Amino acid sequence: MNADAIRDKTAIVGVGCCKFGENWTQSPEDMIVEAAYEAYADAGIDDPQRRIEAVFCGAAYPSRGTAEVAESLKLFDRPVSLVQNYCATGTDAFRYGVFSVACGLYDTVLVVGFDKPKDRGVSGPSVMMSGVRELPATPAGWFALCAARYFEKYGATREDLARIAVKNHHNGTLAPKSMLKREITVEDVLKARMISWPFGLYDCAAQSDGAAAVVLTRRELAKTFRNDFVLVRAVAIALAPNPQSDPTFDFLGWKPTVYAARQAYAMAGIADPRRDIDVAQVHDCFTLTELLTYEDLGFCDKGAAKEHIAAGTFALKGELPVNTDGGLKSFGHPTGATGVRMIYENVLQLQNRAGPRQIKDAATALSHNIGGAPQTCGMTILARS
Amino acid sequence: MIGICSYGAYVPATRLPLALIGGARGEGGPEKAVASYDEDAITMGVTAAVECLRGFDRTAVDAVFVGSTTLPYHEKLAASIVAKALDLRRDVATADYGGSLRAGASALRGALDAVTAGTARSALVVASDCRLAAPRSPLERSIGDGAAAFLVGDSRCIAAYEALHAVADEILDVWRAAGDAFVHTWEERFVLEHGHRSVLIEALRGLFQQTGLGPADFSRAALYAPDAASHQAAARAAGLAADRVQPALFGRLGNTGAAFAPMLFVGALEEARPGERLLFASYGDGAEASAWRATAEIEKLGRRRALGWHLGRRRAIGSYATYLRPRHLEATEHDVRQAPGISATVHFRERDSDLSFRGAHCRRCSAEHFPPQRVCYRCHARDDFESVRLSDRQGRLLSWTLDHFFPTPEPPLAAGVVEIEGGARVYLQLTDVTSDELRCELPVEFVFRRIHEVGGKPNYFWKATPLRDMRSEPQ
Numbered sequence: 001m002n003a004d005a006i007r008d009k010t011a012i013v014g015v016g017c018c019k020f021g022e023n024w025t026q027s028p029e030d031m032i033v034e035a036a037y038e039a040y041a042d043a044g045i046d047d048p049q050r051r052i053e054a055v056f057c058g059a060a061y062p063s064r065g066t067a068e069v070a071e072s073l074k075l076f077d078r079p080v081s082l083v084q085n086y087c088a089t090g091t092d093a094f095r096y097g098v099f100s101v102a103c104g105l106y107d108t109v110l111v112v113g114f115d116k117p118k119d120r121g122v123s124g125p126s127v128m129m130s131g132v133r134e135l136p137a138t139p140a141g142w143f144a145l146c147a148a149r150y151f152e153k154y155g156a157t158r159e160d161l162a163r164i165a166v167k168n169h170h171n172g173t174l175a176p177k178s179m180l181k182r183e184i185t186v187e188d189v190l191k192a193r194m195i196s197w198p199f200g201l202y203d204c205a206a207q208s209d210g211a212a213a214v215v216l217t218r219r220e221l222a223k224t225f226r227n228d229f230v231l232v233r234a235v236a237i238a239l240a241p242n243p244q245s246d247p248t249f250d251f252l253g254w255k256p257t258v259y260a261a262r263q264a265y266a267m268a269g270i271a272d273p274r275r276d277i278d279v280a281q282v283h284d285c286f287t288l289t290e291l292l293t294y295e296d297l298g299f300c301d302k303g304a305a306k307e308h309i310a311a312g313t314f315a316l317k318g319e320l321p322v323n324t325d326g327g328l329k330s331f332g333h334p335t336g337a338t339g340v341r342m343i344y345e346n347v348l349q350l351q352n353r354a355g356p357r358q359i360k361d362a363a364t365a366l367s368h369n370i371g372g373a374p375q376t377c378g379m380t381i382l383a384r385s
Numbered sequence: 386m387i388g389i390c391s392y393g394a395y396v397p398a399t400r401l402p403l404a405l406i407g408g409a410r411g412e413g414g415p416e417k418a419v420a421s422y423d424e425d426a427i428t429m430g431v432t433a434a435v436e437c438l439r440g441f442d443r444t445a446v447d448a449v450f451v452g453s454t455t456l457p458y459h460e461k462l463a464a465s466i467v468a469k470a471l472d473l474r475r476d477v478a479t480a481d482y483g484g485s486l487r488a489g490a491s492a493l494r495g496a497l498d499a500v501t502a503g504t505a506r507s508a509l510v511v512a513s514d515c516r517l518a519a520p521r522s523p524l525e526r527s528i529g530d531g532a533a534a535f536l537v538g539d540s541r542c543i544a545a546y547e548a549l550h551a552v553a554d555e556i557l558d559v560w561r562a563a564g565d566a567f568v569h570t571w572e573e574r575f576v577l578e579h580g581h582r583s584v585l586i587e588a589l590r591g592l593f594q595q596t597g598l599g600p601a602d603f604s605r606a607a608l609y610a611p612d613a614a615s616h617q618a619a620a621r622a623a624g625l626a627a628d629r630v631q632p633a634l635f636g637r638l639g640n641t642g643a644a645f646a647p648m649l650f651v652g653a654l655e656e657a658r659p660g661e662r663l664l665f666a667s668y669g670d671g672a673e674a675s676a677w678r679a680t681a682e683i684e685k686l687g688r689r690r691a692l693g694w695h696l697g698r699r700r701a702i703g704s705y706a707t708y709l710r711p712r713h714l715e716a717t718e719h720d721v722r723q724a725p726g727i728s729a730t731v732h733f734r735e736r737d738s739d740l741s742f743r744g745a746h747c748r749r750c751s752a753e754h755f756p757p758q759r760v761c762y763r764c765h766a767r768d769d770f771e772s773v774r775l776s777d778r779q780g781r782l783l784s785w786t787l788d789h790f791f792p793t794p795e796p797p798l799a800a801g802v803v804e805i806e807g808g809a810r811v812y813l814q815l816t817d818v819t820s821d822e823l824r825c826e827l828p829v830e831f832v833f834r835r836i837h838e839v840g841g842k843p844n845y846f847w848k849a850t851p852l853r854d855m856r857s858e859p860q
Binding site: 124127129130131132133136137138140141142144145146147148149152193194195196197198241243244245246247248249251 | 721724725727728731735738739752754755756762763783784785786787788789790791792797798800801802808809810811812813814823824825836837839844845846
């Protein structure tokens with residue numbers, strides 16, 4: 001891999017995000033239009049038909065695929081592609097958008113991530129029983145598999161996890177587009193009904209509908225859109241063996257994150273993540289996922305997360321604030337939208353537009369998704385221009 | 386010499402305290418063994434057969450005969466599923482015996498006939514039943530679920546076959562017509578007087594007459610009976626001393642239908658000493674009685690879980706609804722059976738792994754994988770594997786969770802990653818486990834179970850269960 005190939009060649013000049021939630025009255029078209037036109041306006045684009053040369057969509061369960069976005073935005077006679085990569089779907093769509101600009105093929109492209117799980121009629125994830133061995137449990141059951149061993153080895157408890165939920169609920173109250181705006185306590189988390197041990201209800205991200213959009217352009221053109229554009233320093237995707245059958249898995253952290261971080265840090269030239277990253281949005285589908293991610297991303301040593309959680313290292317006022325908008329915990333997790341929503345938040349942070357949750361002098365921001373069993377991780381590192 | 390070379394039995398761990406049926410609480414009184422939500426006649430039969438074949442070469446089995454009144458398919462063979470789960474040879478003979486409470490005995494007779502005729506040298510017999518009576522009916526209190534298995538062969542028999550006498554009888558005493566959900570019976574006094582009592586005795590007297598033996602010649606007798614009183618009455622009428630009759634286990638096991646007399650026969654074999662003569666009598670649309678003689682081989686048979694072990698392992702279920710729910714006797718909003726179901730082509734491609742639980746052993750680096758891979762996870766060699774059976778190995782639980790969200794009749798569902806001896810790792814559901822037993826490194830073994838019923842049919846796979854000590858009977 002040529003770690004320098006795409007660094008800082010692409011700029012984000014517009015971001016948009018619809019309000020995430022149980023959007024009963026909104027269709028995918030409504031959410032896509034809302035997010036994309038906010039991003040156009042953010043970039044100062046009033047003629048998207050002329051400026052947007054290609055569209056990269058991310059959706060994990062679209063009803064109509066690429067046409068859903070093309071028809072909503074009436075963007076025809078140009079490439080429209082759909083990317084899927086589990087929970088890293090939005091991040092991977094962004095990644096292809098970056099490549100298409102960095103290689104010089106297009107000047108300006110649109111990335112749209114969306115999903116509408118609340119049209120399925122079920123609360124929580126549905127369990128597809130199409131085979132006999134694929135799904136012995138629900139996603140909570142898959143992501144819980146590190147808990148027993150991690151707790152045993154490092155002495156962490158459900159209370160350490162609960163503090164993550166409390167932090168993210170708090171941050172979510174400060175984000176206008178979040179779904180949940182409610183402070184909770186550690187006791188609320190511990191007393192909630194069990195979903196899959198050790199995860200109670202508040203340890204799990206909600207299901208929600210949402211869409212988010214980003215306008216990308218070549219660095220040289222960025223100033224024609226806005227002065228405070230944001231540079232794409234690194235994008236990464238890495239797959240790892242299914243942890244449920246991986247013969248060398250240790251149940252103490254997720255390999256996909258470790259692998260993707262290696263790529264992203266090499267691209268961005270990051271040697272000490274806790275020092276070099278100012279703000280991070282990480283995949284908190286379950287509280288333990290966020291805890292393990294602190295360690296897998298090198299924000300702290302393996303096993304040390306609980307001390308840092310207690311010390312507030314990752315709180316808004318901490319040394320390295322994580323999930324400043326409340327994360328999946330507060331926004332819910334419309335799979336294809338989530339990665340793009342994280343980029344939206346990081347761009348606001350880097351442009352000093354994040355209001356009461358603004359991290360002072362944020363110059364470098366990281367986003368992270370992990371998905372599947374989990375087997376895949378997507379990351380981005382963005383920098384203030 | 387032709388006879389029985391090995392035996393096995395299976396009783397589900399779950400017991401329904403009969404008091405729960407009437408709405409009362411508590412246990413300690415009479416109970417019956419009931420299949421768990423993931424068990425049926427096939428899974429119970431497979432587990433009994435696994436015990437029966439313990440220490441025997443599975444590739445030597447030439448035939449599988451399954452006797453049951455409650456096989457899950459009307460059209461589709463149970464014996465083929467049993468043979469596949471046991472990973473038997475492809476040229477094994479397979480047949481189901483059904484339609485009668487005598488189906489287990491008929492399957493045993495079929496095996497004897499096959500070995501006698503020389504069409505098989507080693508024939509596996511599986512008798513298994515989980516009958517359904519109308520909720521809160523008298524019959525519901527007396528019937529239970531269970532299975533027995535015998536290996537019939539022409540050498541090294543533990544019990545030599547001596548003689549058999551059968552009677553065919555046409556009577557409407559117990560029946561279940563096509564489409565009926567529950568077993569029907571005619572009025573009890575008629576059924577006992579003209580059905581069980583008289584016909585079973587007729588078969589026993591025929592056997593005595595044929596062999597010149599009398600009741601006093603038998604050390605142990607395994608007799609079918611629909612209830613405890615009939616059991617005593619039949620033994621008395623046959624002239625069998627009470628201490629020579631295998632206890633009928635009403636209030637502990639229940640009448641396990643086509644598997645009942647075979648299970649009691651397994652109980653007799655467990656205790657039999659060389660030279661003892663054994664009596665086996667089964668009833669259903671007629672009756673048949675057979676005489677057997679234990680040989681010196683019986684003391685050489687390795688330990689296996691049979692009736693005694695299984696009766697010692699029990700877990701009372703907490704509510705009558707827990708019994709009703711998996712039997713679809715409690716209304717629910719969603720019926721999982723109406724989901725589209727699994728693809729027959731996927732089932733076809735995956736049957737070696739899903740039913741026989743075969744994994745892949747890398748010839749280059751010895752890594753093992755389940756399901757089998759084309760490219761080795763460890764050394765990345767391509768297509769250099771040999772197929773290995775994992776079902777009869779042990780494993781250890783690497784990590785686990787209790788999933789309260791997974792749709793199962795008895796939440797929460799225990800699931801975890803198991804490392805099987807040899808290194809293959811599989812994410813499996815756990816069954817017959819309590820939440821306080823779950824811990825990392827828990828030793829486990831594997832059992833064949835129903836994984837779900839989507840598509841309106843049973844879909845089978847293997848589950849992990851805590852490794853139970855075979856020598857001591859659990860309490």
